[in-house]
Amino acid sequence: xxxxxxxxxxxxxxxxxxxxxxxxxxxxxxxxxxxxxxxxxxxxxxxxxxxxxxxxxxxxxxxxxxxxxxxxxxxxxxxxxxxxxxxxxxxxxxxxxxxxxxxxxxxxxxxxxxxxxxxxxxxxxxxxxxxxxxxxxxxxxxxxxxxxxxxxxxxxxxxxxxxxxxxxxxxxxxxxxxxxxxxxxxxxxxxxxxxxxxxxxxxxxxxxxxxxxxxxxxxxxxxxxxxxxxxxxxxxxxxxxxxxxxxxxxxxxxxxxxxxxxxxxxxxxxxxxxxxxxxxxxxxxxxxxxxxxxxxxxxxxxxxxxxxxxxxxxxxxxxxxxxxxxxxxxxxxxxxxxxxxxxxxxxxxxxxxxxxxxxxxxxxxxxxxxxxxxxxxxxxxxxxxxxxxxxxxxxxxxxxxxxxxxxxxxxxxxxxxxxxxxxxxxxxxxxxxxxxxxxxxxxxxxxxxxxxxxxxxxxxxxxxxxxxxxxxxxxxxxxxxxxxxxxxxxxxxxxxxxxxxx
Amino acid sequence: xxxxxxxxxxxxxxxxxxxxxxxxxxxxxxxxxxxxxxxxxxxxxxxxxxxxxxxxxxxxxxxxxxxxxxxxxxxxxxxxxxxxxxxxxxxxxxxxxxxxxxxxxxxxxxxxxxxxxxxxxxxxxxxxxxxxxxxxxxxxxxxxxxxxxxxxxxxxxxxxxxxxxxxxxxxxxxxxxxxxxxxxxxxxxxxxxxxxxxxxxxxxxxxxxxxxxxxxxxxxxxxxxxxxxxxxxxxxxxxxxxxxxxxxxxxxxxxxxxxxxxxxxxxxxxxxxxxxxxxxxxxxxxxxxxxx
Ligand SMILES: NC(=O)c1ccc[n+]([C@@H]2O[C@H](COP(=O)([O-])OP(=O)(O)OC[C@H]3O[C@@H](n4cnc5c(N)ncnc54)[C@H](OP(=O)(O)O)[C@@H]3O)[C@@H](O)[C@H]2O)c1
Numbered sequence: 071x072x073x074x075x076x077x078x079x080x081x082x083x084x085x086x087x088x089x090x091x092x093x094x095x096x097x098x099x100x101x102x103x104x105x106x107x108x109x110x111x112x113x114x115x116x117x118x119x120x121x122x123x124x125x126x127x128x129x130x131x132x133x134x135x136x137x138x139x140x141x142x143x144x145x146x147x148x149x150x151x152x153x154x155x156x157x158x159x160x161x162x163x164x165x166x167x168x169x170x171x172x173x174x175x176x177x178x179x180x181x182x183x184x185x186x187x188x189x190x191x192x193x194x195x196x197x198x199x200x201x202x203x204x205x206x207x208x209x210x211x212x213x214x215x216x217x218x219x220x221x222x223x224x225x226x227x228x229x230x231x232x233x234x235x236x237x238x239x240x241x242x243x244x245x246x247x248x249x250x251x252x253x254x255x256x257x258x259x260x261x262x263x264x265x266x267x268x269x270x271x272x273x274x275x276x277x278x279x280x281x282x283x284x285x286x287x288x289x290x291x292x293x294x295x296x297x298x299x300x301x302x303x304x305x306x307x308x309x310x311x312x313x314x315x316x317x318x319x320x321x322x323x324x325x326x327x328x329x330x331x332x333x334x335x336x337x338x339x340x341x342x343x344x345x346x347x348x349x350x351x352x353x354x355x356x357x358x359x360x361x362x363x364x365x366x367x368x369x370x371x372x373x374x375x376x377x378x379x380x381x382x383x384x385x386x387x388x389x390x391x392x393x394x395x396x397x398x399x400x401x402x403x404x405x406x407x408x409x410x411x412x413x414x415x416x417x418x419x420x421x422x423x424x425x426x427x428x429x430x431x432x433x434x435x436x437x438x439x440x441x442x443x444x445x446x447x448x449x450x451x452x453x454x455x456x457x458x459x460x461x462x463x464x465x466x467x468x469x470x471x472x473x474x475x476x477x478x479x480x481x482x483x484x485x486x487x488x489x490x491x492x493x494x495x496x497x498x499x500x501x502x503x504x505x506x507x508x509x510x511x512x513x514x515x516x517x518x519x520x521x522x523x524x525x526x527x528x529x530x531x532x533x534x535x536x537x538x539x540x541x542x543x544x545x546x547x548x549x550x551x552x553x554x555x556x557x558x559x560x561x562x563x564x565x566x567x568x569x570x571x572x
Numbered sequence: 573x574x575x576x577x578x579x580x581x582x583x584x585x586x587x588x589x590x591x592x593x594x595x596x597x598x599x600x601x602x603x604x605x606x607x608x609x610x611x612x613x614x615x616x617x618x619x620x621x622x623x624x625x626x627x628x629x630x631x632x633x634x635x636x637x638x639x640x641x642x643x644x645x646x647x648x649x650x651x652x653x654x655x656x657x658x659x660x661x662x663x664x665x666x667x668x669x670x671x672x673x674x675x676x677x678x679x680x681x682x683x684x685x686x687x688x689x690x691x692x693x694x695x696x697x698x699x700x701x702x703x704x705x706x707x708x709x710x711x712x713x714x715x716x717x718x719x720x721x722x723x724x725x726x727x728x729x730x731x732x733x734x735x736x737x738x739x740x741x742x743x744x745x746x747x748x749x750x751x752x753x754x755x756x757x758x759x760x761x762x763x764x765x766x767x768x769x770x771x772x773x774x775x776x777x778x779x780x781x782x783x784x785x786x787x788x789x790x791x792x793x794x795x796x797x798x799x800x801x802x803x804x805x806x807x808x809x810x811x812x813x814x815x816x817x818x819x820x821x822x823x824x825x826x827x828x829x830x831x832x833x834x835x836x837x838x839x840x841x842x843x844x845x846x847x848x849x850x851x852x853x854x855x856x857x858x859x860x861x862x863x864x
Contacts, residue, residue: 076777077777078776079769079773080776081804082853082854083766083769123774159833490668490673493640493673493675495613497638
């Protein structure tokens, strides 16, 4: 950093966000995440010249590959999954710094080879002992790796650790994981990924709220009737049954992505956009959260049905799923935040697989106009204003407002005022992983989850799961291609409200 | 018919400014089948003397899609017959992937005949989109001090020039410096040195003692790079310039700097990037100040 500050030529060159020289070490380099997300993201960063000039990538896994085989595989991954066209000259800047080390993670001999490879790269590529370790591995080898990396720190340079979800299985295991990490790393060296926070549109919720003067004054219980957050997938379990059977929707989506979306929507304005300020505010929201009781949590599992016109099997008939599986593929919940801003304002959240479409939205429903002076539309006719943040797809924001239908009389119709990201900014949105990998290299943890956030999230999930153990619902209870079990609709109907369906 | 093509066009001679908005509204309703969005982010004014027209329209074509905007192209024709305004209006609709919607951009080309060249600001002002930033792209060397230019500068937030288009450098830079406090200035010539500035920055501190720079490129690039080093290092640095249409080489005290990676950017990419900037650029202003 010191060097950056003194170089008078750098001023205004926007190099401030170029990380220092470093090597990125990916454990689990032969896995699905590396292929589909990590390497394509690294390539896109290289494409935009956002990587440091002195940079290297080392892949580590058991698969027996040579450096060249790994490079070839990653090249084809980039060709297949990157959002940018494949350009040989970009690849050629990256490829010479790419290495592969084949080893069992618990092999001391392999650890030595990795460390020799990194020392060599420090010499050859000038990476100065700076390391970002990316743990793209199954959770059961986390602890082993954390210890190994902790014990093998390079003599000079910094070390940062990126940790993937799942982070723990419940509060106890999450605490153990945190303790394991803190035994070797300081909190500011740990970057727990929740890739939702890397999404442009999630960050846009913050921009919308805190860069616009008109929303914050009405962003509270007085003006907002309730909030609905939906994370819907049209896909089924695909090939992740092994993991999903253990996790279910509550651990896969609710504990992390959904609660993060909620936190970003409900948090108090942070004093600045630094890691500590932002995360302090999010933790406060999580701490203030409670569910009004088991009756207000609904779980479901998909049965057979139609999605996109295709006949799709029930969850229990998917490959790798137990025929009597009690794993939930759907969760809906009513949550309250016990603070001045939100007391008594319900947050209805839901997530599920095999819903009619892929959609992530945050919908803020405002109070109805108290006394519309138009006789024609007394009662039912007038709809409340809804501000919808479309996280994906069709990234953008729309506001539903009532407008007068032209002509005589006072007919009111709801119309949409739309802001589409793609409409105003015609550059493609970066992938979440690009932003997050870059931020970790820069040491900026704002968009990563802090240890206390994780623990608060589990503290909300644990009692829900505990209550579930006491009874056995009849699964499947919703058809693929529907918006979830009937109980989920009842949840809102009891309150005189309804889920948004479009 | 044109609705499916996504381009609508209207042409008229001797039009009044008031008529233009009405014709644009007609074009919009002709193209719109629902789902058309107008999310303008800026108004883009361009002052384009006839000799620049072709090149200017090419660059604009590459850009309209990226910055949904209203573009107003003013073509001064002081010696054309009579006094009046001829207009061509285009409405472009670009499909938004995966949404079934389209974004529209408007281009208003106004040929200002005779005396109407004298006060272009009064013609442009009613056509600006309310409350959005206005960028003025001035082709060729601006007539500093003359009414038409000065008026427009006061109308806009940002002036975009390409000092490569200016004769007799570096003298005009002194006049440019004088307007920095009135509008933020972007210089395409400067933007085109970015790759090289980055490259030179990566050679610091070894190059901190430099006494002479030799640039093979346009005169503008040579002067700006020299001005940049002088202002950064706060000391005099000699300049040798070898003319070339593109910036292809920089030597510091006789030592060639390595060629920067990547391709030089396309004209519309450069302009497009300048349209994403809003504030003043103190590093550029200091460099300009140190050219003379
Ligand atoms: N895939 C996704 O989209 C996604 C999304 C979010 C989070 N994640 C998380 O990211 C992590 C990786 O996911 P993934 O889908 O990439 O898993 P995966 O395809 O199963 O890959 C696991 C990787 O770990 C390596 N590995 C496993 N045990 C090892 C051992 N004992 N010694 C050495 N290498 C070992 C495997 O390599 P070898 O078999 O060659 O040894 C493989 O490269 C998981 O924690 C997952 O939950 C994944």
